[in-house]
Amino acid sequence: MDPAGAPPAxxxxLLGPVxxxxxxGERLALGTPxxxxxxxxxxAQPGTGWSIDQLVDELWQGRPPKTAAGNVKTYVWALRRALRSPGFPDPAILAGPTGYRLALDGLTVDSVAFDDLAQRGYSALRQGHWSAAQESFEAALALWRGEPFAGLPGWGVLLSVRARLQEQRSSLAEEVADLQLRAGRHHELIEPLRSQVDDDPLRExxxxxxxxxxxxxxxxxxxLATYRQLRHLLAEEVGVEPGPDLQHLHTRILRAERELLTSDPRPPETCPPPVVPRQLPAPPSLFTGRAGELARLTTLLLADPGSAGTVVITGTGxxxxxxxxxxxxxxxxxHFxxxxxxxxxxxxxTATQEASPSAVVVRSLLPALGVKPLEIPAEPAAQFALYRSLTANRRLLVLLDNARDAEQVRPLLPGSTRCGVLVTSRHTLPGLVAADGAHPLAxxxxxxxxxxxxxxxRLGAQxxxxQPAAVxxxxxRTARLPLALSIVAARAAARPTFALQAIADDLAASRGGLAALATDDAATDVRTVLSWSYRxxxxxxxxxxxxxxxxxAPDVSAAAVASLAGAPPHLIRPALDELTRAxxxxEPSPNRYRCHDLLRAYGEELTYSLDRPPDRSAVRGRVLDHYLGVARDAARLVDAGWQPLDPPPLPADASQSAFADHRAALAWFAIEQQALLAAVDDAVAHNFDAHAGQxxxxxxxxxxxxxxxHDLAAVQAIAVTVAHRRGDPRAEALAHRDLALAHIQHRRFSAAHHHLRRAMARCDQAGDRPGQxxxxxxxxxxxxxxxxxxxALLHARRALALASSTDDRLGEAAALNALGWSHAQLDEHARAIAYCERALALYEEAEDRLGAAHTxxxxxxxxHGLGKHPTAADCYRRALALYSDVQDPCGRADTLVRLGDTHQAVGDHDTSVDLWRQALAILDRVGHPQAAVLSERLAAYR
Known part of the structure; x- marks a missing residue:
C-alpha cells in the first residue's frame, strides 16, 4: 500500500465487472462479450499459457463452432488493439509455441494484489501485529467492486477462480471481525454481522x-437466541447440529465467563508465532516450458478454496x-x-532401503514443525498422530519427493484437507489415487x-x-529427456572450443542405459549419456x-572418500576435481561431496560389472573402518569413561580424523550423523556385523x-541383533544396556527393565563383571x-563391589557417586558426602570432567540437605562450570534448578527465579519433560 493507505494501482x-x-484512469473499451x-x-491466471484448444473450451463450453480457432485469433488481435494506450504501449497478450498468455508485471491485476495483501495480513497476524494485519485485510477487501467476473457466464476456470476468490473474501472479512472484536469494537459489528449471516447463513x-x-x-x-436460530436453520437445511466450537461458545455465554465478555486481554506481543517451516530447496535454475502442467497443478491444488488435495506427479526417471x-x-x-x-x-x-515414514516424521517433519527431540513419541503410530495434529487446520504445502510406493507416502499425508501435497514418483501409485483421492499427473x-x-x-544463443543441425x-539423441539434456549441456558448456557436432557424434557412439530409466526408444536411455561422461x-x-x-549415504567428506579409496587425501584430490568438473x-561445501541418486545407481552398476567382489568388499570395509575409527575417537573425547568392546583392528590405510577437543568431536558428529546411521544399516546389509555393532x-x-x-534406540536394536547373531554375549549385553538408556529417556520404564534384565543375563553368561x-x-x-x-542404593552397592573387584577405577567412581546420591535421597547426608568425596577423587585423578560434574x-x-547452603552453592557452581565445559545441557539444567533451590532456601528469591528461568530455557530447547514441572513452579513466583 502507498503511504496514504490507498490500495495499489x-x-x-476482475473483482467485479472485468x-x-x-x-x-480511463476505462478501455474491450469490445464484444x-x-x-x-x-x-x-x-484469471496471469502468466499461464493457454493453448488454442483450451481457450476454445473455455469460450464455448465444449460446443465450439467450426471457426472457433480462427475466432480466438481474431479476438486476440482485437484485444491487443484495445489494450494499446499511453499506459500500455506494448501488447500484454503474448503468443507462444502453443497458444497465448497474459504477460503482466507485479500487482497489475487486482486479484493478485488482493492475494498479496491477504498474505501480508496473515503474516502480520502470525507475528502478533494485529493492527498491521487489520490494515492489510481491509485494504485487500477495499479492492472488491462486486462479484468476480460480474456479468460473465460462470463455467470453467472463471467458475473455479470465482469460488476461490469469494471464499478468500469471506475468510478475510471474518478475520477483520475477529480483530475488531479483540479491539473492543463489538457495538459497531452487530449490524454488519447480521447482514453477513443473512447473506451466507451456513458459514458458522x-x-x-x-x-x-x-x-x-x-x-x-x-x-443465546442467535444460537437457537442457527441451530434451527442447520437442522432444517442440512440436518446437523452446530459445530463443537459454537457449542462450546454457547456454553461459555450461558456461564457468563468473564474472559468471553471482555475483549481479548492479551496484547499482541504475548502471542508467540507458530513455527513456519520453509524447507523448499532452491528452484531449478534451468527450468523451461511445462506451462500446461503448471496450469494443471494450479487447477488441481488451488481451484477448490476449501481443499487443496494431493497430486502425484509420475513419469520416467x-x-x-x-x-x-x-x-x-x-x-x-x-498460497500456503x-x-x-x-x-x-x-x-x-542406491541406499539399502528407502526412507521409512517413521524416520521421515521423526528426523524431518516433526522437528520442522517445532517439536523438540524429547517431545517425539516413541511409537510410530503416535508419531504419525502428532504429525497429523500439528498439520490440522493449517495451510501447508508438503512436497514428498522420490516416493517408492503408496505405503511410503500414506502416513505422511497431513491431517487437513487444506494442505496441499505434491508427490513425485517413478511409479504411478495407483493405490494412492484409488484409496486416498490423489490426482495423477503424468x-x-x-x-x-x-x-x-x-x-x-546453457550454451548461449550465438x-x-x-550449429543448428548439431543442436x-x-x-x-537425448530423446529430450531433461536430465540427459542437462548433462549434455554441461559437457558442451565446459568445453566451449568443442564443435557441437563432435559432441553429438560421441553421444551417438555410446552404448548402454540405466534399467530404471529405460524406455522403448534406446535414444532415451540415460546410461548412454552417463557412460559418455564416464568414458x-x-x-x-x-x-x-x-x-x-x-x-x-549421498553426502561424503573428503576424509571418507580417502578412506574408501585407500589413499591419502592429497593423492585423490586430482580425481575428485575431475569428477566435479565432469x-x-x-561439491556443495568445501571438502564435502554429493552424488545424485541416478549417478550413484550408474556407478554401482559399473562397479558390479567391472570390479571383483573382494574389491567391492574392501571398499565397504575401508569406509566402515573410517567411520568406526573416527566415531571411537569422538566418543572417547565426549565421554572419558567410554571404552570399546574389542574393536576390529584398523588397517594402516584407514584415514582417521584427529579432534582438538570434545567440542570439535561434537561438531563433526553433527555433520556426519546421517552418514554414520546409514553406515550402520549398510554394515548389516553387507555382512559386516562386527562393524555394525562396534x-x-x-x-x-x-x-x-x-x-x-530415537536414533539411539534404532542403532542399538541393530546392535542387539548382530551381537546375538555373532554369539557375542558381552556385545549383546552392552547393546541391551544402551537400548535401555534410550527407553529410560522415553520414560518407557517397563521396556528399560526388560533390556536391563537381558543385559544382566548376558553378563552372567560371559562372566563379565565390569558389565554387571x-x-x-x-x-x-x-x-x-x-x-x-x-x-537404587542396593544396585549401587552391588556395582561398587563388582567394580572394586575388577580394579575398574571409573566404574568404582560412578558407583560411589550413585551410592552418595542414594544416601542423600534417604536423608543420610553425611554418608552421602563421604561417598561422593571418594568418587570425586577418582574422577579428578582420571581427568573425567563429566563424572566430576555429576559428583x-x-x-x-x-x-543442601545438611543446611550448609553456601557450601552447597559452591559445589553447584563447580558442577555448572564442568557441565558447560563438556557441553552437557541437561546436566547443567538440573544443577541450575538445584542451585536455585539453595538460593530459595536462604530467602534469595530473585536469584532463585533467575536460575530456574535459565534452566527452563535449556529444558525447553531440548524438549525435556521436566520443563512443564519447572514452568509451573515459576508461575507461582510471577
Missing amino acids: TPYQ EVRSAC MQVRLLAVLM RPWGQLMVALARTGRRADA GVGKSWLALRWAHDNRH PDGQLHVDLSGFG LDLPTDDEARQLLVR RAAA DELIR LLSADAARLFRQISLHP NLLA LAQALTPLLSRLSQW ASTHLHLAWLSDIEGDAGA WDSLGFAY
Whole structure:
C-alpha cells in the first residue's frame, strides 16, 4: 500500500465487472462479450499459457463452432488493439509455441494484489501485529467492486477462480471481525454481522462472532437466541447440529465467563508465532516450458478454496518431476502461508532401503514443525498422530519427493484437507489415487522447442545458432529427456572450443542405459549419456567414481572418500576435481561431496560389472573402518569413561580424523550423523556385523549428548541383533544396556527393565563383571527415577563391589557417586558426602570432567540437605562450570534448578527465579519433560 493507505494501482480488474484502465484512469473499451470473456480467462491466471484448444473450451463450453480457432485469433488481435494506450504501449497478450498468455508485471491485476495483501495480513497476524494485519485485510477487501467476473457466464476456470476468490473474501472479512472484536469494537459489528449471516447463513464463524458481539454489549439473551436460530436453520437445511466450537461458545455465554465478555486481554506481543517451516530447496535454475502442467497443478491444488488435495506427479526417471514440483511450489508458496515442508523419500536411490515414514516424521517433519527431540513419541503410530495434529487446520504445502510406493507416502499425508501435497514418483501409485483421492499427473517428455530453450540457455544463443543441425541432433539423441539434456549441456558448456557436432557424434557412439530409466526408444536411455561422461574420465577418476557409489549415504567428506579409496587425501584430490568438473560429483561445501541418486545407481552398476567382489568388499570395509575409527575417537573425547568392546583392528590405510577437543568431536558428529546411521544399516546389509555393532556402541555417547534418543534406540536394536547373531554375549549385553538408556529417556520404564534384565543375563553368561557393574548402575538410575531410593542404593552397592573387584577405577567412581546420591535421597547426608568425596577423587585423578560434574552436583545436594547452603552453592557452581565445559545441557539444567533451590532456601528469591528461568530455557530447547514441572513452579513466583 502507498503511504496514504490507498490500495495499489491495479489496471486489470476482475473483482467485479472485468475492466482495464489506462494510466490516467480511463476505462478501455474491450469490445464484444466474447473478447471480454477471453481476456477474463487470461486474467484469471496471469502468466499461464493457454493453448488454442483450451481457450476454445473455455469460450464455448465444449460446443465450439467450426471457426472457433480462427475466432480466438481474431479476438486476440482485437484485444491487443484495445489494450494499446499511453499506459500500455506494448501488447500484454503474448503468443507462444502453443497458444497465448497474459504477460503482466507485479500487482497489475487486482486479484493478485488482493492475494498479496491477504498474505501480508496473515503474516502480520502470525507475528502478533494485529493492527498491521487489520490494515492489510481491509485494504485487500477495499479492492472488491462486486462479484468476480460480474456479468460473465460462470463455467470453467472463471467458475473455479470465482469460488476461490469469494471464499478468500469471506475468510478475510471474518478475520477483520475477529480483530475488531479483540479491539473492543463489538457495538459497531452487530449490524454488519447480521447482514453477513443473512447473506451466507451456513458459514458458522460469523454466527459465533455475532454471538460474541451481542454478549459483550450486555445482550446475552439475544446471543443465546442467535444460537437457537442457527441451530434451527442447520437442522432444517442440512440436518446437523452446530459445530463443537459454537457449542462450546454457547456454553461459555450461558456461564457468563468473564474472559468471553471482555475483549481479548492479551496484547499482541504475548502471542508467540507458530513455527513456519520453509524447507523448499532452491528452484531449478534451468527450468523451461511445462506451462500446461503448471496450469494443471494450479487447477488441481488451488481451484477448490476449501481443499487443496494431493497430486502425484509420475513419469520416467529424469523427466523433470522434481523440477516441475519445485517450480510450482516456489511460484505458489504464498498460497500456503503456514509454510512448506520438503522430504526426499529416497525411493529410487542406491541406499539399502528407502526412507521409512517413521524416520521421515521423526528426523524431518516433526522437528520442522517445532517439536523438540524429547517431545517425539516413541511409537510410530503416535508419531504419525502428532504429525497429523500439528498439520490440522493449517495451510501447508508438503512436497514428498522420490516416493517408492503408496505405503511410503500414506502416513505422511497431513491431517487437513487444506494442505496441499505434491508427490513425485517413478511409479504411478495407483493405490494412492484409488484409496486416498490423489490426482495423477503424468509427465511426458518436453517439446522440441522446450528442449532447445534449455540447451540455448546453457550454451548461449550465438553458439547454438551457429550449429543448428548439431543442436537438433543432440535433442534427438537425448530423446529430450531433461536430465540427459542437462548433462549434455554441461559437457558442451565446459568445453566451449568443442564443435557441437563432435559432441553429438560421441553421444551417438555410446552404448548402454540405466534399467530404471529405460524406455522403448534406446535414444532415451540415460546410461548412454552417463557412460559418455564416464568414458572421458582418467583411470583414477573412473575408479573413484565407482568406489564412491558404494558409500552408504549421498553426502561424503573428503576424509571418507580417502578412506574408501585407500589413499591419502592429497593423492585423490586430482580425481575428485575431475569428477566435479565432469558433473559426476557436486561439491556443495568445501571438502564435502554429493552424488545424485541416478549417478550413484550408474556407478554401482559399473562397479558390479567391472570390479571383483573382494574389491567391492574392501571398499565397504575401508569406509566402515573410517567411520568406526573416527566415531571411537569422538566418543572417547565426549565421554572419558567410554571404552570399546574389542574393536576390529584398523588397517594402516584407514584415514582417521584427529579432534582438538570434545567440542570439535561434537561438531563433526553433527555433520556426519546421517552418514554414520546409514553406515550402520549398510554394515548389516553387507555382512559386516562386527562393524555394525562396534559403530552402534561408539554412537551411544554422541547420540546421548545430543538427546537423539530415537536414533539411539534404532542403532542399538541393530546392535542387539548382530551381537546375538555373532554369539557375542558381552556385545549383546552392552547393546541391551544402551537400548535401555534410550527407553529410560522415553520414560518407557517397563521396556528399560526388560533390556536391563537381558543385559544382566548376558553378563552372567560371559562372566563379565565390569558389565554387571555397569548394568547395576543403570538399574540404580532407573530405580531412582521411579522413586525407589532403597532399590537404587542396593544396585549401587552391588556395582561398587563388582567394580572394586575388577580394579575398574571409573566404574568404582560412578558407583560411589550413585551410592552418595542414594544416601542423600534417604536423608543420610553425611554418608552421602563421604561417598561422593571418594568418587570425586577418582574422577579428578582420571581427568573425567563429566563424572566430576555429576559428583559435584551430588555433593551440592547433600550439603543442601545438611543446611550448609553456601557450601552447597559452591559445589553447584563447580558442577555448572564442568557441565558447560563438556557441553552437557541437561546436566547443567538440573544443577541450575538445584542451585536455585539453595538460593530459595536462604530467602534469595530473585536469584532463585533467575536460575530456574535459565534452566527452563535449556529444558525447553531440548524438549525435556521436566520443563512443564519447572514452568509451573515459576508461575507461582510471577
